[in-house]
Amino acid sequence: xxxxxxGVVSLMDRLLPFAFAEPAFMKRALLALLLTAPTxxxxxxxxxxxxxAFFSDAIGHSAFTGVALGVLLGVSPSWTMAAFGAVVAVVxxxxxxxxxxxxxxxxxxxxxxxxxxxxxxISREKGLTRNLQAFLYGDPLAVADVELLWMAGLFLxxxxxxxxxxxxxxxxxxxxxxxxxxxxRTPALEISFALVVALVVTAAIRTxxxxxxxxxxxxxxxxxxxxxxGAASALWVSVGVATLSGFAGIVAxxxxxxxxxxxVVLAAATCFAATALYRATRRRE
Amino acid sequence: MTISEHLHTLEIRGLTVRKGGVEIxxxxxxxxxxxxxxxxxxxxxxxxxxxxxxxxxQVPYTGEIRFxxxxxxxxxxxxxxxxxxxxxxxxxxxxxxxxxxALSAQRRPVFLGVSRRTREAACESLExxxxxxxxxxxxxxxxxxxxxxxxxxxxxRDAPDILLLDEPVSGVDVAGEELFCDFLxxxxxxxxxxxxxxxxxxxxxxxHADQVICLNRRLVCSGATTEVLTPGNLAAMYGADxxxxxxxxxxxxxxxxxxxxx
Numbered sequence: 001x002x003x004x005x006x007g008v009v010s011l012m013d014r015l016l017p018f019a020f021a022e023p024a025f026m027k028r029a030l031l032a033l034l035l036t037a038p039t040x041x042x043x044x045x046x047x048x049x050x051x052x053a054f055f056s057d058a059i060g061h062s063a064f065t066g067v068a069l070g071v072l073l074g075v076s077p078s079w080t081m082a083a084f085g086a087v088v089a090v091v092x093x094x095x096x097x098x099x100x101x102x103x104x105x106x107x108x109x110x111x112x113x114x115x116x117x118x119x120x121x122i123s124r125e126k127g128l129t130r131n132l133q134a135f136l137y138g139d140p141l142a143v144a145d146v147e148l149l150w151m152a153g154l155f156l157x158x159x160x161x162x163x164x165x166x167x168x169x170x171x172x173x174x175x176x177x178x179x180x181x182x183x184x185r186t187p188a189l190e191i192s193f194a195l196v197v198a199l200v201v202t203a204a205i206r207t208x209x210x211x212x213x214x215x216x217x218x219x220x221x222x223x224x225x226x227x228x229x230g231a232a233s234a235l236w237v238s239v240g241v242a243t244l245s246g247f248a249g250i251v252a253x254x255x256x257x258x259x260x261x262x263x264v265v266l267a268a269a270t271c272f273a274a275t276a277l278y279r280a281t282r283r284r285e
Numbered sequence: 286m287t288i289s290e291h292l293h294t295l296e297i298r299g300l301t302v303r304k305g306g307v308e309i310x311x312x313x314x315x316x317x318x319x320x321x322x323x324x325x326x327x328x329x330x331x332x333x334x335x336x337x338x339x340x341x342x343q344v345p346y347t348g349e350i351r352f353x354x355x356x357x358x359x360x361x362x363x364x365x366x367x368x369x370x371x372x373x374x375x376x377x378x379x380x381x382x383x384x385x386x387a388l389s390a391q392r393r394p395v396f397l398g399v400s401r402r403t404r405e406a407a408c409e410s411l412e413x414x415x416x417x418x419x420x421x422x423x424x425x426x427x428x429x430x431x432x433x434x435x436x437x438x439x440x441x442r443d444a445p446d447i448l449l450l451d452e453p454v455s456g457v458d459v460a461g462e463e464l465f466c467d468f469l470x471x472x473x474x475x476x477x478x479x480x481x482x483x484x485x486x487x488x489x490x491x492x493h494a495d496q497v498i499c500l501n502r503r504l505v506c507s508g509a510t511t512e513v514l515t516p517g518n519l520a521a522m523y524g525a526d527x528x529x530x531x532x533x534x535x536x537x538x539x540x541x542x543x544x545x546x547x
Contacts (some may be wrong), residue, residue, distance in 0.1 A: 234379035
């Protein structure tokens, strides 16, 4: 594992002979972003089709409680955050299908509950607030080698998941009843999708933070919608926008001395604005 | 009529659907027959869509829904096709008609491209439905009539044994009507195929359906179209003020009017 990482590092030295890429922490931050941002952007395309932006925001905010639980139990917060996010994702998905309430109402209830629970725990335990800062705003500059390996693993997992199930997930997002007649096993697929979203959201929190994590899943697919007509171009434009913003964001944050996560999201927002402009001018012609 | 006249593809016995303690459908008995068009009529909220969903196995029910498949129909469970009323899509959804066909036709994820076999099959069935030019159009930008023809084309591609059409003629233009007649001739040609049609338009029902099932939370009546669509049954279904009468339209079809509402 170490040999792979050192190989990647020396490759980056050769490809990026710039001041910003010199420190090891910057290389790790760049790798972390180039692994998580395109993964989130690819998953974001069906997520937007399913109108689940609010869902991903709820999972992101469940990290408050996840991190608090980790510190309380003396376990690594990254683990409890992912585990708690997965539990919340499954519970929301199950409850949503069993009540007459609209899904945004169900999500709203859980969203507030988990945030309140997280804040309640944090307010009891003095000294927890400092721990939370890194999760609230994200801190890609502090990513450890072992976390990079996990992110690479998640990248492969999501790629395989989408390669096998993308068509069915998209069909489900278009019309559930119709998808079922085409042999889509809806409850199982919905739960697996919610779980994968939860994993990606909690991994991406490391880079851009709780407050901004939904941006990584929503802005690149939204930008792609401005220019793509078909399902294939939508995914690749989304991944391209995420890769570009990840790279541009980290470089800009180095020279502007701004928070890396926020700068990456601003770069993605700039891509969205550019595609929206492109679309507006094309329409007028 | 063909030999398969009395062959049932679907038998419904004592079907009851409850939702939140309320009986939406109670004690429905009905049959679908091979090579025939069965129309499902009834006022809004009569449970027509619920009956479709029960047949599709998408709502819990008590009672029995039996699919019958004679040996000559082929092996395995019958294929049920479903044409929904509409697709709730954004106009901007980046999914073309071809992508939509590919989603249920190929293993390869659509972001890695559409296989040639999928494209050829899609072209062929779209051409047959008279909408070959829509292959690369965004799905969310189709007009109501175009979308219905695309959905018809997709249903035909998968050669179902039973096809459930939900309100297929509402908002369909003249060309759509012709396509619909095409469908019916296919039903008659191919004895494997039976069609259950949910419709509000009694002119379509009187012209095209062999059998009618009248529904208003329970079974009002069922049988051959000419015997069932009587003023008495319509009154039982839609209320006493409803009348089926003939307009001075060139086509001379019956339309249902609710005079009490005026």
